[in-house]
Each structure stands twice: as C-alpha cells, then as structure tokens.
Amino acid sequence: MKHITVVTPCYNEEENVEEVYRQARAVFETIEGVTYEHLFIDNFSSDRTPEILRAMAAADRNVKVILNARNFGHIRSPYHGLLQARGDAAILLVADLQDPPELMKAFVEHWHNGAKLVVGVKPTADESGLMFAIRRAYYRTVTRIADVKLIQNFTGFGLYDRQVLEELRRIDDPYPYLRGLVSEVGFEAVQVPYNQPRRKRGITKNNFYTLYDIAMLGITSHSRVPLRIATMVGFALSGVSLGVSLLYLILKMLFWSEFSMGTAPILIGMFFFASVQLFFIGLLGEYVGAILTHVMKRPLVVERERLNFDN
Known part of the structure; x- marks a missing residue:
C-alpha cells in the first residue's frame, strides 16, 4: 500500500482550508491502493487559519500541521512543506482551489504507471487576457534563456516521487525556484493540462512584489543570458557613442560656423x-x-509548532 502526502501551503486562507481538505479527501476516497495524509504548512497567518487547522488536526489524525514562527515568504514556506512530506510521493496543492484537486487522481494514475514526476500545466486560465498574456510571455522568455528546459505554464502543482524529493533535498537551496529545480534534477515530467479557474473565496496574496520576485528568481537562478546581454549592449552602445562623436566632430570641422550642436542632444x-x-x-x-x-545559508523556515507528527 503506497502512501501519499498532500502538501498545502497557506497564508490567511480561513475561507478555503476546510474546503480544500474536504475536496482532497473526497478525491482519495475514489483512489484504490493508496493511503494519504494532508500536510498544511501555515506561514504565520493573521486570520483564523491556525485555529481552523488545529480543529481539523484534532478531528482527523491524517491532517498534519506545521505552524511557522513568522512569515517566511511565498517561496520558502511551500518548499519546506514539500520537503517534510513523509509519503512515497507528495502532491503540492495550493489552498485557494485554483488548482483542481480532482486532477490528483490523474497524477496518481501516471505515478502508478511509473512516472516519477507528474505536473499540472495551465495552457488556459479564467483570468484577464492581459495578465494571462504577460504570464505566457514570461514563461516563454525564461524557457528560451534558461540553462535547462523549463516547463511552461507550470506553477508547482503536481506529484513528486520520493526519489525526486530526495534529489531536491540534496540541492539544499535556501531560496529555491521549484519550477526550475524540477527541471534541474532531470526526471522526465508527465504533463497534465487543465484550465485554471478563478478564485472563489478570499483574495489573492500575490501582489506586484511577489510576482516580480518569482520572475526575477526564475531568471537569476537558471540563466546567465541577461548578464551577457548587458555586456554586449555595453559594447554596442560604446560603439554608437564613438560613432556619433566622430560624426559630430566631422560636421563641426566642415561647417564650423553653421553647425551648432546645442544642449538638447547632450x-x-x-x-x-x-x-x-x-x-x-x-x-x-x-x-x-x-x-x-x-x-x-539561512534555514528555509523556523517552525513554531507541529501537530499530528507523533505517529
């Protein structure tokens, strides 16, 4: 009997944590041959999320809870939770229900067929056309300049075999870009497409800074192309500057009295x-x-408390 750990990072998701737990449990009731546990890692929520998680853990021993000592950010906390998974495989499932829990059944089927890494990709999404176009442009750009072949439209939602988790653990990255690391370890990923729905409860925790942080982390972690572009642009601009300077010098020498450069070009x-x-x-x-x-080399997170890990 194989055991799977569902990992759900959450921050101020009091309206969603119970629902994502119920939907995940309903999905695994339809999957034969596996047992599961649901691990929630709370990133120091300021609403009722910790209270709800405590109540869920008290009612169901399959619910494991990690409460962080403070908010360690949207990058480190989910990754730490994934590394704490004790099952033969782990499924990363966000709390906002924008990644469909029912897709986990397809993940497990591919896993039973031998896949070590099964990822959900979202070629379409129920969001503004402009925002989706920006995301797709970013994914394509990063994929083209990265040192490894990245998975487009992949946000982390997927199943990770124990072997994949152990390889991720060996990398020991203090600020990991998960979407890139799964490509770094080299396991072939089975892609399962889905349409990402809109958030129905609560508000998104992703603002401009978090999106910018993820975007720059993906670039700096897996590509040196921007640095080389900077070098080439520097050489090109220096050549342009020299050419313009020589042109102005020639014009001034030929038309000394008539040619006036002025302050605007300067x-x-x-x-x-x-x-x-x-x-x-x-x-x-x-x-x-x-x-x-x-x-x-700071730790990913510092835990304040664990619930239901004694067994």
Whole structure:
C-alpha cells in the first residue's frame, strides 16, 4: 500500500482550508491502493487559519500541521512543506482551489504507471487576457534563456516521487525556484493540462512584489543570458557613442560656423545612457542578491509548532 502526502501551503486562507481538505479527501476516497495524509504548512497567518487547522488536526489524525514562527515568504514556506512530506510521493496543492484537486487522481494514475514526476500545466486560465498574456510571455522568455528546459505554464502543482524529493533535498537551496529545480534534477515530467479557474473565496496574496520576485528568481537562478546581454549592449552602445562623436566632430570641422550642436542632444544622450546603466546595475544587483542569499545559508523556515507528527 503506497502512501501519499498532500502538501498545502497557506497564508490567511480561513475561507478555503476546510474546503480544500474536504475536496482532497473526497478525491482519495475514489483512489484504490493508496493511503494519504494532508500536510498544511501555515506561514504565520493573521486570520483564523491556525485555529481552523488545529480543529481539523484534532478531528482527523491524517491532517498534519506545521505552524511557522513568522512569515517566511511565498517561496520558502511551500518548499519546506514539500520537503517534510513523509509519503512515497507528495502532491503540492495550493489552498485557494485554483488548482483542481480532482486532477490528483490523474497524477496518481501516471505515478502508478511509473512516472516519477507528474505536473499540472495551465495552457488556459479564467483570468484577464492581459495578465494571462504577460504570464505566457514570461514563461516563454525564461524557457528560451534558461540553462535547462523549463516547463511552461507550470506553477508547482503536481506529484513528486520520493526519489525526486530526495534529489531536491540534496540541492539544499535556501531560496529555491521549484519550477526550475524540477527541471534541474532531470526526471522526465508527465504533463497534465487543465484550465485554471478563478478564485472563489478570499483574495489573492500575490501582489506586484511577489510576482516580480518569482520572475526575477526564475531568471537569476537558471540563466546567465541577461548578464551577457548587458555586456554586449555595453559594447554596442560604446560603439554608437564613438560613432556619433566622430560624426559630430566631422560636421563641426566642415561647417564650423553653421553647425551648432546645442544642449538638447547632450541632455538626451546623458539621460539615455544613465537609464541604461541604472537598468543593468539593477540587473547585476539581482544576481548579487541571489549570491548573498546562498552564501548566508539561512534555514528555509523556523517552525513554531507541529501537530499530528507523533505517529
């Protein structure tokens, strides 16, 4: 009898945690040959989420709960929860129900057929066309410049065999980009497409900063192409600057009295080159920040309490 751990990270999801638990339990009641446990990792919620999780754990021993000592962010907490899974496989399922729990049955079927990694991909989503277009453009861009072949439209929702989890554990990344690491370990992924529905309860915790953080983490973790582009653009702009300077010098020598350069081209050129420099300095800072995070080697999270882990 195989055992599966469903891992659900949550932060201020008091309206969803009970429902995602009920739907997950209903799905596994239809799957033969496996047992399961549901692990919730709470990232220091400020609403009633911890209370609800305590009540669920008291009512069902299959519900495991990790309560973090503080909010450790949207990257580290889910990954830590995944590494704490004790089953023969783990399924990462978010609490907002935008990843359909019923898809877990298809994941388990592929796993029984020998797949080590089964991922859900969302080629379509019930969100604004502009936002979805931006996401697709980002996925395509990162896929093209990455050192490894990344899975497009993959957010982490999927099944991870114990062998995959152990490989992820060996990487020991203090700020992991899960979508890239699953490609780094090299296991062939079975892709299961689905349409991502809109959130029905509560509000999303993803703001501009969290989306930007994920986007830059994906780039800095798996590609050095931006740094090389910065070098090439620097060479190109230096050549353009030299060419423009020589052109102005020739024009001034030929038309000394008539040719007047004025201050506008100087100001425009200064602001242009300053903006380019600031952009690439910021890009370089992202890589330096990623290096600093790895060097400091802080723990993914610090746990405040565990529930139902005694058995």
